[in-house]
Amino acid sequence: MAAQTPIAFIGGGNMAASLIGGLVDAGWRPDQLVVAEPDADRRADLTARYQVRTTADNAEATREAATVVLAVKPQVMETVALDLGPVLREARPLVISVAAGIPLAKLGAWLGMESPLVRVMPNTPALVGAGISALCADAEASAEHRDTAQAVMQAAGEVVWVAKEEHMDIVTAVSGSGPAYFFLILEALEEAAVAEGLDRETARTLAVHTAGGAAALARETGDPSPVLKSRVTSPGGTTARGLEALERGGLRTALMDAVAAAARRSRELGS
Numbered sequence: 001m002a003a004q005t006p007i008a009f010i011g012g013g014n015m016a017a018s019l020i021g022g023l024v025d026a027g028w029r030p031d032q033l034v035v036a037e038p039d040a041d042r043r044a045d046l047t048a049r050y051q052v053r054t055t056a057d058n059a060e061a062t063r064e065a066a067t068v069v070l071a072v073k074p075q076v077m078e079t080v081a082l083d084l085g086p087v088l089r090e091a092r093p094l095v096i097s098v099a100a101g102i103p104l105a106k107l108g109a110w111l112g113m114e115s116p117l118v119r120v121m122p123n124t125p126a127l128v129g130a131g132i133s134a135l136c137a138d139a140e141a142s143a144e145h146r147d148t149a150q151a152v153m154q155a156a157g158e159v160v161w162v163a164k165e166e167h168m169d170i171v172t173a174v175s176g177s178g179p180a181y182f183f184l185i186l187e188a189l190e191e192a193a194v195a196e197g198l199d200r201e202t203a204r205t206l207a208v209h210t211a212g213g214a215a216a217l218a219r220e221t222g223d224p225s226p227v228l229k230s231r232v233t234s235p236g237g238t239t240a241r242g243l244e245a246l247e248r249g250g251l252r253t254a255l256m257d258a259v260a261a262a263a264r265r266s267r268e269l270g271s
Ligand SMILES: NC(=O)C1=CN([C@@H]2O[C@H](COP(=O)(O)OP(=O)(O)OC[C@H]3O[C@@H](n4cnc5c(N)ncnc54)[C@H](O)[C@@H]3O)[C@@H](O)[C@H]2O)C=CC1
Pocket: 010, 011, 012, 013, 014, 015, 016, 036, 037, 038, 039, 042, 058, 071, 072, 073, 074, 076, 080, 098, 099, 100, 121, 122, 123, 124, 176, 177
């Protein structure tokens, strides 16, 4: 029998690659990871980047694993889970799903098993160890299973546990999709600076460091956002004018609408 591989990823797309990059940087050996992925170019890319073993065969990867991370699109999860059910029922690894929207009960029914299942919503900053993952487990997952899931996700950043599974939709809308909202803001800041004559590289450096600095300040002081914002806003100064333009332009409402729309989509994906 082949030596046991601790983690098999089913689906080697953007989210799996971000987690794999984070795990490898955190000290996991590439030979402790295997990725099942149908796309040959994607497999070659993952091997070139992380020296992980890949296969086109989901069942083969699953048979060797102590932990299986399901990282396929929600739309194909049913097919993948129905196919893998018999293998998983025999091998009984810990199963972690990172799919948006798919409830644990539905996944369990497709797999034909009750536990141990952990649902996780990670995000792509996992690639550089700066991810945040929200986790919830089914009632039968043991403390050991929870610890294992937490240890895997902690290699890629922070973790929070969510007591009510129904909250995973709003989590998905805030932290799963959230990096894209911030990238849109970075894009806009860069474009504005370039339009005013700054070279692209300087514009990007200023925008990225400002975003990173704001996040670090919020994290390290723990101060509320309105307080942090007021410290930047000198009376009658530039920030006040900028914030007025943002409120007039509806950025606050647009972001709140974005989160509500993404959460609705998460619920749709699971129904
Ligand atoms: N991209 C992100 O920021 C995040 C994604 N997720 C979740 O991660 C999952 C994957 O999303 P992405 O990586 O963005 O999508 P993706 O499209 O980049 O990756 C999905 C991968 O699954 C492969 N695949 C398709 N059919 C398969 C099958 N039958 N067996 C094995 N692999 C198969 C595809 O070839 C592709 O490489 C989704 O369920 C998504 O909701 C969760 C959090 C954040």
